Amino acid sequence: MGVMWAEFGLAANPYATDPIPPSEEGDQLLAGRDAELEELLARVRAAGAHPTVEGDDGVGKTSLVSVVCHRLRSEVEQGASSPVFLPLLGEPVQPRAGHSVDLFVERVYLRVATTILGERETLRRRGLRVPDAAEVRDWLRSPIVRGWGAGVNTSPGDTVAGLLGTVDRWLHELFPGPRSGGFVCVADNLAALETAHGARTLLEAIGGPLLDRCGLRWVLCGARGGLRASARLPARLGAPLELGPLADEDVEAAVERRLRRYRTSDDATAPIGPSSFRTLYEVLGRDLREAFTYAEAFSIWLYSREKTAGTPGELDALFEAWLAGRADLHRRETELGNRAWQVFDQLAARRGRCSTGDFEDFGFHTRDAMRTHLAALETQNLVTTLDNHENDKRRRTIVLTPRGWLVRYARGDHRPPRLV
Incomplete structure (x- = not known):
């Protein structure tokens, strides 16, 4: 993998998901x-x-x-x-x-x-x-x-x-x-x-x-x-x-610090620069780890096609097409009824997080009515359930998965979601 990053003019993977180390380098990389x-x-x-x-x-x-x-x-x-x-x-x-x-x-x-x-x-x-x-x-x-x-x-x-x-x-x-x-x-x-x-x-x-x-x-x-x-x-x-998600502008700073740290030459062009990474971060519901994972996947896609050189604008255009293609594929593979799609869209607008106790906000009269549609979303790997309330299933949190956020991106005409 080190050879791949060298092709981009980088000494190491700037999108690694490993935690920042307890060192002076880690101190410099932490942003926001x-x-x-x-x-x-x-x-x-x-x-x-x-x-x-x-x-x-x-x-x-x-x-x-x-x-x-x-x-x-x-x-x-x-x-x-x-x-x-x-x-x-x-x-x-x-x-x-x-x-x-x-x-x-x-x-x-x-x-x-x-x-x-x-x-x-x-x-x-x-x-x-x-x-x-x-x-x-x-x-x-x-x-x-x-x-x-x-x-x-x-x-x-x-x-x-x-x-x-x-x-x-x-x-x-x-x-x-x-x-x-x-x-x-x-x-x-x-x-x-x-x-x-x-x-x-x-x-x-x-x-x-x-x-x-x-x-x-x-x-x-x-x-x-x-x-x-x-x-x-x-x-x-x-x-x-x-600890909440990083602010969008801090995400750009975090990536810029990594790129500055790992560039081996001034003319090195990163596969995904700070601005495109911010877009990716927003598309994936502000999940930093997933954004780094997808940035690495795009880098591998570029490398496998021998597209390791180009202007920032050219690479940004390739990234936008790649991301849209991934999102459209997930959307085509998803089958839901109209009411389940409504629940999905409402959930995405609520920052991708709810519990069955919110059933009235989604237009249901009972929790069980809402659970039926949440089960359909979970079957399609659009949501998952966090067991953060072990003794009270009614309060367990339902969150959108990375696949769910990509489907939301496709349904939103390839625009990052507007979170309320």
Whole structure:
């Protein structure tokens, strides 16, 4: 794939959907999130309730938190922050379906010990009481601890408790009070678990072992409405920072930053420039991840036809034709009755989101009457249902799929939807 991007005069894929890395490069690539970035940093530093971030899949939660972690680490390394909030080394902690709460806790403690050893000199320079390196290494070499890293826990409870107690002691020595700072732990991708019974159990059960633990500062990320859906979630979690879609002008800036970063020459022409990417973003209901996915698909289409050179205007024209062709194909393949089409058009005009509780807004007398037409839309892969209200099916959110937005584009004479 690298050869393909080189043909366009780019060093890497500017439309990659991977989260922005926690680095200076990632900081420079993040666009349109200045207010959210400063607010999340303030929430972490406040040392009160643990921050939470909510938003739709692909909206950029992981990227935002990555840049927050980069900023926090830079402050610690430069000696500019007090108290110290230092992100754990490695990727965000990912809860795994089928794993027990105990194993999740043990994996977090393993990450803490690894960070204590890896950041030993940084912590020492900040004047903190750092545990003996040999003791930490011995702890990490324990066969029981190695099993945690492999997702295995078959050890006696008292043995495990002793190992965890050692890390608790280290944390207390490093961060003796609630205002002393701590390690920043990011629990990401909770959306994968939020519809399962075990996910609620996990979020509610980590209160004592992790959310109350001295020296640990948590940032939890989940789907919109997911972290708030359980009334039994610990009060230690703050009100979610809600992350909405990027503004249209910020999307152009985000793509321009990527193109500027990856251009290998001044005359390189991107397959999709900022203006066309904004159009794509609007057509797909302002889903940034899907817009990047389609931009990559168009780039591959150009490359496979040896159309890697041309003026921006020529490539824009090819993109418009390609997008219209894709949309028209999906429209021709969709079969619905008139009433289902009416529901579809109304849903698209409502930013592609509703629940069956909105049945009166769609002209129905009952939820069941509306469900019949929503089922027809779902059969055609025009909508999908988000299980963000596990215990109340009436409140589950119905959203347009990327295919649905493309069909809407075709039905709208190839004009981006006007969202209300």
